[in-house]
Amino acid sequence: MEALRLEGLGKRYGRKPVLQGVSLSVRPGEVYALAGPNGSGKTTLIRLITGLAFPTEGRALLLGEDVHKSPKARRHLGALVEAPAAFYPYLTGRENLRMQAFLAGVREEGRIGEVLARLKLLSVADQKVGSYSLGQRQRLGLAAAILHRPKVLVLDEPTSGLDPEGVALVHGLLQELAQEGVAVLLSTHHLQEVSPYAHKVGILGGGRLLDEVALSGREVFRLEAHPPEGALALLKGLPQVASARLQGEAILFEGNPEAVLEALLKEGYRVKALHPERFDLLSYYQERVRHA
Numbered sequence: 001m002e003a004l005r006l007e008g009l010g011k012r013y014g015r016k017p018v019l020q021g022v023s024l025s026v027r028p029g030e031v032y033a034l035a036g037p038n039g040s041g042k043t044t045l046i047r048l049i050t051g052l053a054f055p056t057e058g059r060a061l062l063l064g065e066d067v068h069k070s071p072k073a074r075r076h077l078g079a080l081v082e083a084p085a086a087f088y089p090y091l092t093g094r095e096n097l098r099m100q101a102f103l104a105g106v107r108e109e110g111r112i113g114e115v116l117a118r119l120k121l122l123s124v125a126d127q128k129v130g131s132y133s134l135g136q137r138q139r140l141g142l143a144a145a146i147l148h149r150p151k152v153l154v155l156d157e158p159t160s161g162l163d164p165e166g167v168a169l170v171h172g173l174l175q176e177l178a179q180e181g182v183a184v185l186l187s188t189h190h191l192q193e194v195s196p197y198a199h200k201v202g203i204l205g206g207g208r209l210l211d212e213v214a215l216s217g218r219e220v221f222r223l224e225a226h227p228p229e230g231a232l233a234l235l236k237g238l239p240q241v242a243s244a245r246l247q248g249e250a251i252l253f254e255g256n257p258e259a260v261l262e263a264l265l266k267e268g269y270r271v272k273a274l275h276p277e278r279f280d281l282l283s284y285y286q287e288r289v290r291h292a
C-alpha cells in the first residue's frame, strides 16, 4: 500500500486557486522530492498534507487514512514545515524533545539521546534552544520530526539554513530512513543535492503538478550509430528499449545496451560509441518549467 497518497488535492484562497488537482503517491522506502519555482505551491501542498491547512478539493491519505477526517491519521506522520522549527527558547534541546516525546506517547528509553546523536546535537543538547544557531534549530526540528518513528516524513526545505556539513548530514539521514522503510516527501530548490538518492521528482508550476520524473533505476545510454535516423527507428522497435530519442547526431535511450548493440550490428549499422549517460535532472527541470 502507498504510505502517502494525494488525490486531486487543491486549495483556493478566496477566489485565487493556489493548488489544483495534485495527485501523487509515495510508497514505503521511497523518497519523493518536490521541486518548483517560488510561489508554485510547495509549502501550501505540504501544509495540506500535514493537516495545517484544509483542501478546497481532493484528499490526502496517510496509510489509507484521510488526514482531514481521521484524527488518528497524523500519528503516522513526522513533519518539518516551518523554518526555523518552533521550540520553547527557554528550554534546552533535550527538554524540548522530552516534552514532544511525552505528547507523542514515546516511552522508549534512550530514544531522545539516539535522535540527538543522529542529528549531531549531543554537544548542545543541554543548552537553551534560544541560544541555538539557525542550523542547530533546524536539525532539532528534524530530531523532533523523527522522534516517534513515523512511517511518513514530510519536510519543507529541510536543509534551509544549514552549512554544507549539515546539508550532507540531513540528506544522509533521509536516505537511511528511506532504507529503513520510511516514505519521505521533501520540497527543495536544490535538485543536485537530492538527485543521487531521490526515487522521484515532482515538478510543481503555477499550482499544478507539471511532471513526475522517476530517477531510480533510470539508466540512460548514449549511442552514436550511423545512420542515426535508421538506428533510432530500429531501437524504438526493440522490446528491450523503454525509450529512445535523438539528441543532435546521437541517440539517448533507456534499455538493455547489449541487446541494442547486437541488433545494430546484425542490421549492419556502424556503431561509433555506446556509453552510460548521466540523466541531467537540472536541465530537464529548467526546460520543463520554462515551457509550462
Ligand SMILES: Nc1ncnc2c1ncn2[C@@H]1O[C@H](COP(=O)(O)OP(=O)(O)OP(=O)(O)O)[C@@H](O)[C@H]1O
Residues within 6 Å of the ligand: 013, 018, 036, 037, 038, 039, 040, 041, 042, 043, 044, 045
Ligand atoms: N494564506 C494565504 N493567502 C493567500 N495566498 C496565499 C496564502 N499562502 C500562500 N499563498 C499564495 O499561494 C502561492 C503558493 O505559495 P507557496 O508558499 O505554497 O509556494 P512555494 O512553492 O512554497 O514558494 P517558495 O519556493 O517561495 O517557498 C503563492 O502565490 C502565495 O502567494
